[in-house]
Amino acid sequence: MLWALREADLDVGSLAAVAGCRPTVASQHLSKLRFAGLVDGRRQGQRVVYRLRGGHVRALLTEALFQADHHVTGTPTHD
Template sequence: MSDQGPPHADLPTPEQVASAVQSFALLADPTRVRMLWTLRDDEADVSSLAEAAGCRPTVASQHLSKLRLAGLVDTRRDGRRVVYRLRGGHVKRLLAEALFHADHQISGEPIHD
């Protein structure tokens, strides 16, 4: 067994497909990608994430609500602030792989495994 987790059947279940599609749809937004990238190594509050994404805190909050409902980020309270973090290593690796793939597309470097 690899470090990627348990093997999947030849065809994913309808529930797995639906969940993956939801995650990919949420990643198809520049503001969300910027916020998630900011969370890759640390936690952050709404104001910090809004600044990193180049948007207003109210806009960031709306995006974060969707990401939280989809299970891509978690929250915790720090006094009066709500602090966000990626929900597990899968989200971090999915985001990193998407951006590494983009690097290859942009630079023309050969694709590798």
């Protein structure tokens, strides 16, 4: 869900579809991500639209992907 939020602000239903889970499950995860300060939600009519909470979260996701790529490809990690 965090990776999907890099590209666009999304509602619970859209994030559930991306994650392959029920909206209630996605909502529970989003609640934890909000508590951790990683996402913000804003009301748009009847729905809540979520977004990443700033550039640091976006950078963290990018670095996590680089780390995973190093692990999968066997490329040595570096500082």
